[in-house]
Amino acid sequence: MTDGVTSSELRRGVFPGLQLQTYADETTEPFWSAARHDRLVVPRCRECGTFRLPPLPICHVCQSEVTDWEELPGTGTVLTFTIVHHPLHPDLAAVCPYVSAVVDLDGTQGEGARILVNVTDCDPAAVSIGAPVRIVFDHVNDDMSIPRANLVADRPV
Amino acid sequence: MTIKDKAAVVGVGATPYYKRGQSYPQTELSMACRAVLLALEDAGLSVQDLDGFALYAQACEPAELAATLGVPEVRFTTMITGGGGASAGALGVAAAAIHGGMATTVVTVMTVQQRDRRLGGSSVGGQLTYGQAAMGISRPYTAFSSNSGLLGPGHAAALIARRHMHLYGTEREHFAEVCITSRDNAIRRPTALQTTPLSMDDYFNARMIADPLCLFDYTLETDGAVAVVTVSADRARDLRHPPVYVMGSAHGGIGRTGPLNWKWLQMPEDDLVSSGSRSAARRMYEMAGIGPADVDVALIYDNFSPMVIMQLEDYGFCPVGQGGPFVADGNIRWKGGSIPVNTHGGNLSEGYVIGMTHVREAVEQLRGTAVNQVDGAEVALVTGGTSLLPMSGTLLRKG
Numbered sequence A: 001m002t003d004g005v006t007s008s009e010l011r012r013g014v015f016p017g018l019q020l021q022t023y024a025d026e027t028t029e030p031f032w033s034a035a036r037h038d039r040l041v042v043p044r045c046r047e048c049g050t051f052r053l054p055p056l057p058i059c060h061v062c063q064s065e066v067t068d069w070e071e072l073p074g075t076g077t078v079l080t081f082t083i084v085h086h087p088l089h090p091d092l093a094a095v096c097p098y099v100s101a102v103v104d105l106d107g108t109q110g111e112g113a114r115i116l117v118n119v120t121d122c123d124p125a126a127v128s129i130g131a132p133v134r135i136v137f138d139h140v141n142d143d144m145s146i147p148r149a150n151l152v153a154d155r156p157v
Numbered sequence B: 001m002t003i004k005d006k007a008a009v010v011g012v013g014a015t016p017y018y019k020r021g022q023s024y025p026q027t028e029l030s031m032a033c034r035a036v037l038l039a040l041e042d043a044g045l046s047v048q049d050l051d052g053f054a055l056y057a058q059a060c061e062p063a064e065l066a067a068t069l070g071v072p073e074v075r076f077t078t079m080i081t082g083g084g085g086a087s088a089g090a091l092g093v094a095a096a097a098i099h100g101g102m103a104t105t106v107v108t109v110m111t112v113q114q115r116d117r118r119l120g121g122s123s124v125g126g127q128l129t130y131g132q133a134a135m136g137i138s139r140p141y142t143a144f145s146s147n148s149g150l151l152g153p154g155h156a157a158a159l160i161a162r163r164h165m166h167l168y169g170t171e172r173e174h175f176a177e178v179c180i181t182s183r184d185n186a187i188r189r190p191t192a193l194q195t196t197p198l199s200m201d202d203y204f205n206a207r208m209i210a211d212p213l214c215l216f217d218y219t220l221e222t223d224g225a226v227a228v229v230t231v232s233a234d235r236a237r238d239l240r241h242p243p244v245y246v247m248g249s250a251h252g253g254i255g256r257t258g259p260l261n262w263k264w265l266q267m268p269e270d271d272l273v274s275s276g277s278r279s280a281a282r283r284m285y286e287m288a289g290i291g292p293a294d295v296d297v298a299l300i301y302d303n304f305s306p307m308v309i310m311q312l313e314d315y316g317f318c319p320v321g322q323g324g325p326f327v328a329d330g331n332i333r334w335k336g337g338s339i340p341v342n343t344h345g346g347n348l349s350e351g352y353v354i355g356m357t358h359v360r361e362a363v364e365q366l367r368g369t370a371v372n373q374v375d376g377a378e379v380a381l382v383t384g385g386t387s388l389l390p391m392s393g394t395l396l397r398k399g
């Protein structure tokens, strides 16, 4: 399906990734550099304070290019999710069902800085809108650390 | 000054609709040419008259089409950006080109063959690449979405539908009602690919594709081509059929709607939990000078059943959040509904030619020749949507 992934490595519930290179440029490299060290670092407009993901080069609120990179707590809540049952590729039969979610990240304004992630290591039926999650990184190679999410059972909502 | 009533659709042509891959050994080009020739013939025109192309979603290359058909002089070629969302809007662009004096006889055509590629994200020949580094998103940014497991428009529709259910209490029974209505309409149509009755039990017994969406919530996968010809209102009156006037047309959306939605989902929540069509709907009605109460039949882009419910809200047929109960009350049924929807069976049950089957049905309804004719239909809404900017809507009026 993609470089570096073989059927033997596929695990139910864990989407293996489609793009295992970051193709990082100056606007995205700080995210990946931090991800390699299990830190969630996101660009924030120095002028108006708006966070943004993906790390596009200009603030969509005030159009400033002046950006700071801020470390977030790495937690968030599920805005919405789907449980993918049908494999769009034959290899994914070993992976389905898996959960993909849109997560509002704690410490940000939410909208405009959401993260799209596979929610792993849980019963898909346990995922719900509003569920607290923690972002974790899967270091698949020297370049790409895939962000995923795990349910946080003991954190107060 | 707008394009209101300045141009009219005067010809429609189509190939048969085929289940995915079964149009082979025809090609997308050969089917496009056949549909265009049939549309010209329907209007009483010929290739000698054709001089413009108002297309969308990379339907086909006008240079290739014009050369193949032998068009004497090409005066206008435009491809609206984005995907199927621009289908209805292409009629407005055709009308604008004609009203602006840039062309006289403009064709809008869509052709699709899903033998070597599948539009929804399914792999063909081991390649799972749909939308990768495509549609204006470069690789540094796809790195933030490609590993999420969100692989195509159906996954985004599932995310949006679940949020709509959460906020408004929309239920799967409501999605089922859209599917069952479409199927009931398709059953009577010789062009339809799905003509076996669909019951609520059938719906709930169907396999899940991307929860909360099951098999029947998804569009069919179809091959085929549909074309329409648009000319000036003055000229339309002398042609073969009663003109179908373009009353109003708009495409677009708020800027933050973004590119391919399963790679984005960064828009404000009221735009995220919608079809993204509200701004285009408002401009379309303003141009036409009418409102949703004046629409007699609605041909709504139904790539996924929840998107019909959200477009009913966004085009003003019911308040936002009330689309589920609105369809459950029978409002979109051909017989007895307050606004019959997808009387041709739609993408869900007739066939999927990326929006153009809806345009064809609108024209047939306004000519009074539809299989499931809405009595006294004078105004039809056609929409396109809903996976990336632009979305579009066009109001057509009986001549």
Ligand SMILES: [Zn+2]
Residues within 6 Å of the ligand: A045, A046, A047, A048, A049, A050, A059, A060, A061, A062, A063, A064
């Ligand atoms: Zn700013």
